[in-house]
Amino acid sequence: xxxISPLAxxxxxxxxxENVKIGPFCCVYSDTVIGDGxxxxxxxxxxxxxxxxxxxxxxxGACVATIPQDLKFxxxxxxxxxxxxxxxHECVTVHRATASKQVTxxxxxxxxxxYCHVAHDCNVGDNVIMSNCVQMAGxxxxxxxAVIGGGTLIHQFTRIGSYCMIQGxxxxxxxxxxxxxxxxxxxxxxxxxxVGLRRRGIPAETIINxxxxxxxxxxxxxxxxxxxxxxxxxxxxxxxxxxxxxFIKESDRGIIPSGIG
Numbered sequence: 001x002x003x004i005s006p007l008a009x010x011x012x013x014x015x016x017x018e019n020v021k022i023g024p025f026c027c028v029y030s031d032t033v034i035g036d037g038x039x040x041x042x043x044x045x046x047x048x049x050x051x052x053x054x055x056x057x058x059x060x061g062a063c064v065a066t067i068p069q070d071l072k073f074x075x076x077x078x079x080x081x082x083x084x085x086x087x088x089h090e091c092v093t094v095h096r097a098t099a100s101k102q103v104t105x106x107x108x109x110x111x112x113x114x115y116c117h118v119a120h121d122c123n124v125g126d127n128v129i130m131s132n133c134v135q136m137a138g139x140x141x142x143x144x145x146a147v148i149g150g151g152t153l154i155h156q157f158t159r160i161g162s163y164c165m166i167q168g169x170x171x172x173x174x175x176x177x178x179x180x181x182x183x184x185x186x187x188x189x190x191x192x193x194x195v196g197l198r199r200r201g202i203p204a205e206t207i208i209n210x211x212x213x214x215x216x217x218x219x220x221x222x223x224x225x226x227x228x229x230x231x232x233x234x235x236x237x238x239x240x241x242x243x244x245x246x247f248i249k250e251s252d253r254g255i256i257p258s259g260i261g
Contacts, residue, residue: 005042014046017054032065035084049077049096053084053108061091068095068120070138076102083108083126090114097121100139107144119156131168143178145200161247163200165193175251177217178243179210188259189218210240217248218258224248 002020004010010022013030020034023042028034032046035054043060046052050065058064065080067073078097085108088094092112097104100121106112107126116134118124125144130136134148137156142148146160149168160166161178171185181193192211213235217227228245235241248255 008040023060047096049079050082051079052082053086055085056082056087058088059090059092059114062088062093064088064094065096066093068098068138070098070120072100073098073120078102078104078120080104080106082106083110085109086112088112089116089132092116092118094118095120098138113150125162145196147196155253158253159247159251162243163193163196163202165196172256174253174256175247177214177247177255179214179240180256182256184259187256189214189256190259206238206240209235209238210244213241213244217244218260224255 002016004022005024007024008022008026010028011030014028015033017034017036019037021039023040025042026040026044028046029048031048032050034052037055038052039057041060044058045063047065076099080094080096081103083106086106089112091114095104098120104120104122106118106124109126110124110128112130113132115132116130118136119138121139122136124142127145128142129147131150133151136154139157140154141159143160143162145162146164148166151169152166153171155173158172159175161176163179164176165181167183170183170187172187176182179193180189181191183190192214194207197207213231216231220227222230228248232245
């Protein structure tokens with residue numbers, strides 16, 4: 001049985017799962033789904049189009065599935081999906097998509113800290129951590145296990161690779177390759193996220209291979225195209241090599257430059 005405060009407003013057409021807690025002064029509108037075991041603290045607003053998974057925790061002042069701040073939006077039917085186990089802290093805002101992608105998505109087991117903004121059509125992977133006040137523009141893609149420092153500003157259409165560590169206060173206008181440690185504004189490659197890789201149980205031999213690939217990419221003096229060709233020639237096939245090369249080749253914005261040396 002769910003625990004819903006008598007001071008909450010639940011509109012007809014909202015689907016509330018089992019063992020859901022909804023605190024006072026929350027508003028949950030029609031055409032919403034709240035998964036089993038999810039907690040909405042006080043003053044949370046869940047707008048139409050929200051699909052919230054199981055065992056999520058949403059803190060005071062958060063707003064999910066607000067109309068996108070995009071002039072090309074013409075009222076089309078779009079949604080927001082929040083994966084199981086994700087936390088949205090105080091005053092986080094997650095906007096509905098436009099016709100471009102039709103869904104704004106945050107994956108499972110993410111920690112989105114206070115005052116972060118996830119704009120229309122973004123796709124945030126599983127196990128992502130966003131520290132306070134990260135501001136994410138439209139159609140950004142964040143791959144799983146990325147960590148984004150507080151106050152980071154992310155330009156629209158930017159992609160952030162898995163296992164990255166972004167320094168707080170960074171301004172991102174180009175894509176961030178996986179495994180990288182990034183700082184400064186505009187953002188620059190500052191080294192490999194070795195600590196993050198170790199914490200995720202990546203074997204030492206794999207980390208060494210990734211480090212050597214990044215030396216070729218950023219410290220060999222080759223341009224990005226020739227560096228990718230050399231990586232493909234000099235390093236044996238592996239999931240890490242394949243992911244890195246595919247990421248770079250698919251980058252429309254180009255990858256961040258080196259800040260070393």
